[in-house]
Amino acid sequence: MPTDLPATLCAAFQRTVARDPDAVALRTPGDAVTLTWREYGARVRRIAAGLHGLGIRRGDTVGLMLANRPEFALVDAAGMHLGAAPFSVYNTSSAEQVAHLFGNAGNRVVVCESATLDVVSAAGADLDHVVCVDAERPGTLTLAALEAADEDGFDFDAAWRAVGPDDLATLIYTSGTTGPPKGVQTTHRHVLEQVRAITGVVGVRDGDRITSFLPSAHIADRVTTQYFGAVLGVQVTYVADARTIGAALVDTRPTIWFAVPRVWEKLKAALEAQVPGLDPASAPEALRGQLRAAIGLDRCRWAWSGAAAVAPETLDFFTGLDVPLVELWGMSEVTGAGLLNPPDRPRVGTVGLPLPGLETRLLDDGELLVRAPYLTSGYRGDPERTAEAIDAEGWLHTGDVACVDADGYVTIVDRKKEIIISAGGKNMSPANIESTLKVGCPLAAAITVVGDGRPYNVALVALDPDAAAAYAAGHGLAPEPAVLAQDPGLRAAVAAGIAAGNARLSRVEQVKEFEVLASFWEPGGDELTPTLKLRRRPIAAKYADVIDRLYGGPAAQRGVPGRS
Numbered sequence: 078m079p080t081d082l083p084a085t086l087c088a089a090f091q092r093t094v095a096r097d098p099d100a101v102a103l104r105t106p107g108d109a110v111t112l113t114w115r116e117y118g119a120r121v122r123r124i125a126a127g128l129h130g131l132g133i134r135r136g137d138t139v140g141l142m143l144a145n146r147p148e149f150a151l152v153d154a155a156g157m158h159l160g161a162a163p164f165s166v167y168n169t170s171s172a173e174q175v176a177h178l179f180g181n182a183g184n185r186v187v188v189c190e191s192a193t194l195d196v197v198s199a200a201g202a203d204l205d206h207v208v209c210v211d212a213e214r215p216g217t218l219t220l221a222a223l224e225a226a227d228e229d230g231f232d233f234d235a236a237w238r239a240v241g242p243d244d245l246a247t248l249i250y251t252s253g254t255t256g257p258p259k260g261v262q263t264t265h266r267h268v269l270e271q272v273r274a275i276t277g278v279v280g281v282r283d284g285d286r287i288t289s290f291l292p293s294a295h296i297a298d299r300v301t302t303q304y305f306g307a308v309l310g311v312q313v314t315y316v317a318d319a320r321t322i323g324a325a326l327v328d329t330r331p332t333i334w335f336a337v338p339r340v341w342e343k344l345k346a347a348l349e350a351q352v353p354g355l356d357p358a359s360a361p362e363a364l365r366g367q368l369r370a371a372i373g374l375d376r377c378r379w380a381w382s383g384a385a386a387v388a389p390e391t392l393d394f395f396t397g398l399d400v401p402l403v404e405l406w407g408m409s410e411v412t413g414a415g416l417l418n419p420p421d422r423p424r425v426g427t428v429g430l431p432l433p434g435l436e437t438r439l440l441d442d443g444e445l446l447v448r449a450p451y452l453t454s455g456y457r458g459d460p461e462r463t464a465e466a467i468d469a470e471g472w473l474h475t476g477d478v479a480c481v482d483a484d485g486y487v488t489i490v491d492r493k494k495e496i497i498i499s500a501g502g503k504n505m506s507p508a509n510i511e512s513t514l515k516v517g518c519p520l521a522a523a524i525t526v527v528g529d530g531r532p533y534n535v536a537l538v539a540l541d542p543d544a545a546a547a548y549a550a551g552h553g554l555a556p557e558p559a560v561l562a563q564d565p566g567l568r569a570a571v572a573a574g575i576a577a578g579n580a581r582l583s584r585v586e587q588v589k590e591f592e593v594l595a596s597f598w599e600p601g602g603d604e605l606t607p608t609l610k611l612r613r614r615p616i617a618a619k620y621a622d623v624i625d626r627l628y629g630g631p632a633a634q635r636g637v638p639g640r641s
Contacts, residue, residue: 085265087158087237090307094118103147104314106328124155126231127223131206135160140187142166144317145289148210152188158237162245165294169601172199181260242266249296249409260457261409270451271412272308274432278417279379283310285332290316292607300413301335326373334380338387344372345394346519357397365398374400379420381405384608388512389425404428412451416487427486444493445479446472497528503585510586517574520544525616527624535627536591539598559595590627
């Protein structure tokens with residue numbers, strides 16, 4: 078790993094290309110596509126020339142609406158070398174949402190694929206050019222045509238050398254649990270300071286391997302794949318369909334890896350299904366090694382879980398298998414990670430210690446404030462919400478309620494505006510309750526606990542499509558959520574899982590009633606953000622009748638066995 082970092086991502090990228098040009102930089106599973114650093118650099122040069130020919134200049138923006146594929150890296154790096162800020166749009170976004178983002182970003186060019194072209198077109202944004210990377214479609218340019226364009230007089234080296242550390246590298250649009258997404262302004266300096274801070278805690282080496290399978294609009298994917306690659310020479314395997322991540326892990330055998338809690342929960346459930354009654358802590362080393370290899374993590378030096386709370390049992394399960402999994406905390410506003418458990422001294426239940434350069438404070442109500450050299454300057458075109466988030470002294474008000482132990486480890490209690498206060502005045506963390514319940518509910522993709530101002534807590538259970546399909550196949554049922562939600566066996570399995578979770582909660586935290594919902598919740602839909610955070614207010618409004626029934630109906634109809 079380089080001990081010094083250049084001033085811009087462009088300079089870092091060029092140094093990485095020169096350092097080991099024949100190493101594979103980008104690939105897809107099975108080596109269906111591979112690009113060496115030499116090839117990567119050459120294509121970035123050609124695509125940059127093509128974008129310049131479309132009028133892209135320093136300070137402009139370029140929209141990207143692509144699956145996880147090597148073309149994303151190529152176009153993103155090419156735009157960056159022009160001093161432009163390529164930004165990514167969640168592929169689950171509606172035309173209305175795309176229109177809002179394009180209006181805020183002000184991009185006149187978008188690069189998409191055939192699967193997202195219709196949404197881009199329906200957005201009705203004022204665009205000069207649409208580039209489609211995988212098909213010839215009327216009114217669009219192909220990436221091949223863009224790459225083949227030869228603009229006389231364009232000086233690629235002069236263009237990237239003119240880029241400064243305080244130029245925008247990208248805009249990261251928050252996933253919007255409340256209100257429309259905000260465009261987090263992220264500069265080259267922010268990204269490089271973030272990389273510097275992370276590598277001060279964990280080792281990242283030339284040739285390390287990672288997968289890109291989370292949305293590229295997610296800051297975690299952008300930093301650990303695109304930017305780790307450009308700055309540190311990490312090899313990235315692009316997985317276009319996140320549902321195939323299990324096979325992709327075995328193919329890639331990543332040496333470093335990041336995933337959200339739901340992915341870790343699924344990997345855990347898959348191993349437990351293979352070895353019923355598995356107790357990793359007491360399993361022989363040979364078996365632990367076989368299980369690590371079975372999920373492709375046998376060469377992983379460190380792994381992270383973030384973006385939402387993860388149950389301690391999940392962390393314990395993987396550390397019991399000798400997978401060095403730790404939890405971190407981050408936000409788009411701090412360019413990714415802010416708090417991280419050191420792999421050599423993790424503390425389960427916490428999100429770790431501040432990264433180098435990050436300062437923390439707690440307000441009287443427990444809200445966590447942070448300040449760092451990788452903190453955004455604000456939200457694009459939104460000074461009002463910038464002022465609400467970042468005070469005059471440069472502290473970001475995170476909205477997270479936290480506590481800090483004597484050794485400086487931080488525990489996130491909940492979101493400031495999401496604390497449940499029961500009718501009896503008890504303050505509770507819904508996120509903590511939900512993560513505890515999910516340990517015993519592999520059939521659930523999401524559990525939402527409701528109880529603010531109520532006499533007790535209830536839960537809405539949204540089924541996981543993959544787990545539901547497996548259950549349906551094993552019980553001769555149609556894999557439809559409306560059918561499965563009424564199946565007595567499935568409801569009994571969910572009830573047992575919730576009862577097991579209740580046993581680990583205080584009486585006032587326990588869920589007394591639940592409902593299995595008759596629809597799946599999709600990322601980016603009414604209930605979940607694209608990064609799988611719960612949209613609590615829309616959920617409460619959409620399922621108000623279900624919630625009312627849970628509080629008004631007789632407990633015997635849908636209650637949880639064994640509750641106290």
